Amino acid sequence: MNSGIVCKALEPFGTTIFTEMNALCSEAGAVNLSQGFPDFEGPDSIKECAAKAILRGPNQYAPSQGIPSLREAISGKVKRFYGVDVDPESEVTVTAGATEAISSALLGLLEPGDEVILFEPCYDLYPPMVARAGARAVYVPLERPGFSLPEGRLKQAFGSKTRLVIINNPLNPLGKVFTREELDFIGKLCTEHNVIALSDEVYEHIVYDGRVHVPLFQVPSLKDRSIVVSSTAKTFSMTGWKVGYSIAPPGLTKAVRMAHQFLTFCTPSALQEAMAMAMAMEDSYFEELARSYTKKRNMLSSALEAIGFQVLWPEGTYYTSISIKGSGFEDDMEFCRYLTREVGVAAIPCSYFWNGRRGGRDLVRFCFCKKDETLEAAIERLERWRS
Ligand SMILES: Cc1ncc(COP(=O)(O)O)c(C=O)c1O
Incomplete structure (x- = not known):
């Protein structure tokens, strides 16, 4: 549709995966662990x-x-x-x-x-x-x-x-x-x-x-x-x-x-x-930020591990990723579409972070900058699906 209108430099990049997954998430009424924004407020x-x-x-x-x-x-x-x-x-x-x-x-x-x-x-x-x-x-x-x-x-x-x-x-x-x-x-x-x-x-x-x-x-x-x-x-x-x-x-x-x-x-x-x-x-604000995200990282990553995924535990950031090898899905986007629509949890397919999606098709990213109850709701849906 954009052909000839959007400049040649930008046209190949299309709409960002964050916009796409947010839209899919609202359409499906899923728990949004896709784009990295907190569902709580700053101080x-x-x-x-x-x-x-x-x-x-x-x-x-x-x-x-x-x-x-x-x-x-x-x-x-x-x-x-x-x-x-x-x-x-x-x-x-x-x-x-x-x-x-x-x-x-x-x-x-x-x-x-x-x-x-x-x-x-x-x-x-x-x-x-x-x-x-x-x-x-x-x-x-x-x-x-x-x-x-x-x-x-x-x-x-x-x-x-x-x-x-x-x-x-x-x-x-x-x-x-x-x-x-x-x-x-x-x-x-x-x-x-x-x-x-x-x-x-x-x-x-x-x-x-x-x-x-x-x-x-x-x-x-x-x-x-x-x-x-x-x-x-x-x-x-x-x-x-x-x-x-x-x-x-x-x-x-x-x-x-x-x-x-x-x-x-x-x-x-x-x-x-x-x-x-x-x-x-004060320093305590910054310490508490890291402490609270450590708890959230541990909560989501261990739950994903307990339901059978190989988890790539992060050393930093508020994202944790899983390998979808052996899950029955070959492609991260296909997995994320299914997860959003059928399981009710939105995540981000990692291949969009590789040029031309030529890598990372086996990896899916979940963000955990969310209230504990949001993470609990997502975990419950994932557990129900896997069991
Ligand atoms: C690696 C990275 N850089 C930049 C940004 C955007 O930062 P800002 O909202 O300050 O523009 C993000 C947001 O997710 C990010 O993950």
């Missing part, structure tokens, strides 16, 4: 702060790079959790979610003909935006069984046209947390080939079992050539607010801001003010 204190800011005003455009108090709060949080100094004036940019930070970085940096290395599985925003920027995606699949970094293949992927490598850490959909050694290896190649690394770290505060999240600006070889993107969406359970940000050295920040000013110009000022307050919340 009231954040909402009250935004409400007060709206009533008090002004409700006009914010400075394009973000209001000073939020940029300072981001810099303060980075210092508190990672011990790194970032200059709020020249290194922090507030955007409309991580989505816009990533899009701005790609549009602000890439030239037609550049190559961008993407790891598969890869979040579905990156390939279309790389294509729209006129660049070519070079895919490097993470290595099974543990989805580790394929050092040889990665080395081969770097060439004279490589401009950027994108890392998603912790990784959606499989919950991999990149180790310091893996990031050092990527850093070494980026330095050798004069390449920029962009890291999408929206799940930075959701890591499990004592693992430590390593932001790219902590990797010595990448300090001057990395753009770290994060968001308040997952950390404060406010996905609808779309307040995200990028942290990068001044030169790279200039490129991000160049595109950002023409994409959205700025992010709603009242929401920024509330997030400035949220960023300064």
Whole structure:
């Protein structure tokens, strides 16, 4: 239907799998464990702060790079959790979610003909935006069984046209947390080939079992050539607010801001003010976030295991995945359609995180950023089906 109307770069990507599964889920009245948004609210204190800011005003455009108090709060949080100094004036940019930070970085940096290395599985925003920027995606699949970094293949992927490598850490959909050694290896190649690394770290505060999240600006070889993107969406359970940000050295920040000013110009000022307050919340808030998601991860993953699935327990993020090998289904989309319509639980087929769905057809992702009663209802339906 879109033929000839949608631009050639975007047309092949169609409608995102998240929109498709959400629609299927409402049509079937299923429990929605597909798209990653909480069915509970973030802290009231954040909402009250935004409400007060709206009533008090002004409700006009914010400075394009973000209001000073939020940029300072981001810099303060980075210092508190990672011990790194970032200059709020020249290194922090507030955007409309991580989505816009990533899009701005790609549009602000890439030239037609550049190559961008993407790891598969890869979040579905990156390939279309790389294509729209006129660049070519070079895919490097993470290595099974543990989805580790394929050092040889990665080395081969770097060439004279490589401009950027994108890392998603912790990784959606499989919950991999990149180790310091893996990031050092990527850093070494980026330095050798004069390449920029962009890291999408929206799940930075959701890591499990004592693992430590390593932001790219902590990797010595990448300090001057990395753009770290994060968001308040997952950390404060406010996905609808779309307040995200990028942290990068001044030169790279200039490129991000160049595109950002023409994409959205700025992010709603009242929401920024509330997030400035949220960023300064005590350590206990962040600890409780990880603790509560650990309980939810354990609850859903053990239930899936008990009903006979092989579970890929996540090291981070709020997704857990299963292998559908031996379930009677050959294809993850077919499995998800059946599960939504017949069992009443919606999930995400992981093959949509591979280029052309050429991998991951045996994997299905469930999100567990849900109230316990929602997870219980899903588990009950799955148990009834399997028994
Ligand atoms: C890996 C990843 N990056 C970016 C986003 C989007 O973040 P935001 O809502 O801040 O744009 C998501 C949301 O699910 C995500 O999983």
